[in-house]
Amino acid sequence: MSDPFDRAVRDHHRGEREAPLLQRDGDRVLEHPIEEFYFTAPAGEGLEWLEAHLDGPLLDLGAGAGRHALVFQERAETVAVEVSDHLVATMRDRGVEDARRGDMFDLRSTFERDRFRSVLAIGTQTGLAGSMRGLRELLGDLAFVTTPDGTAVLDCYDPTVEATADLLGYRADPTPGLAHRVMYFEYEGETGDVLNFRLFSPDRLREAAAGTGWTVTAVRRSDDENGRYYRAALEKW
Structure with missing residues (x-):
């Protein structure tokens, strides 16, 4: 059975989506902005x-x-993984030249050492590592598949910012700089698996990076x- 999130994005691309994609946490419900988050081309200072x-x-x-x-992909070889x-089919339909099915938490079995110069993981899915240990393991895998001068860009919500507590699914954590976000998607009456994101501050990311070969070199916050x-932004040292 397909995931409601995947179906909603596919249907949106095909012009067949008639129902909203919903984010749920108990009685709290939000409509997920598919067009803005997945189909609007990056531009401006962010790009x-x-x-x-x-x-x-x-x-x-x-x-x-x-x-x-x-x-x-207009600038360099780009491999897109989902x-x-x-x-994957949606990306190929849209013109992505190398779209592949794969698990971002199983990179060592998918790609050889030093395969890439850079890694981009945008969408806060890094938080699905689930724990600081899981985050360290992911960073270690990213180090494995990147060259000695590799770079990476990751994103997250910062639990040390007061407004983060307003996120749907937010769960506080007594450990400074850490929190959880628990939610699931619903589309056309079908619900997906519960997603448990680990939220970490930039300082916690720096802590996790220690010993993995990475150093956090820059942080850009939303306006x-x-x-x-x-x-x-992370670089290898």
């Missing part, structure tokens, strides 16, 4: 910031409908939402 920290060959993890891959056949969302 320029990414370009300054990424180079090819590029691995785009959790690539969604391929909005970043479509831009970066765990869903529906999303809206009181800066609760951020992107972090």
Whole structure:
């Protein structure tokens, strides 16, 4: 059975979506902005910031409908990875040249060492690592598949920012700089698996990176939402 999220993105691409994609946590419900998050091409200062920290060959993890891959493949070899056949097919339909099904938490069995110069993981899916240990393991895998001068860009919501507590599914954690976000998607009456995201502050990301070969070199916060969302650039040292 396909995931409701994947089907909703596919149907949106085909012009067949008649129902909203919903995010749910108990009685709280929000409509997920598919067009804005997955089909609007990156541009402006946000894109320029990414370009300054990424180079090819590029691995785009959790690539969604391929909005970043479509831009970066014009500059360098770009491999876009998604765990869903529906999303891979959508990316290919949209012109992504190398879209593949794969698991971002099983990279060592998919790609050889030093395969990429940079990794992009935008969409807060890094939080699905589930724990600080899981985050360290993921960073270790990213180090494995990137060259000695590799770079990466990850994103997350910062639990140290007060506005983050307003997120649907937010769960506080007594450990400073950490929190959880628990939610699931619903589309046309079908519900997906419960997703448990680990939220970590930039300082916690720096802590997790220690010993993995990575160093956080830059952090860019969103201009809206009181800066609760951020992107972090990492380099190998």
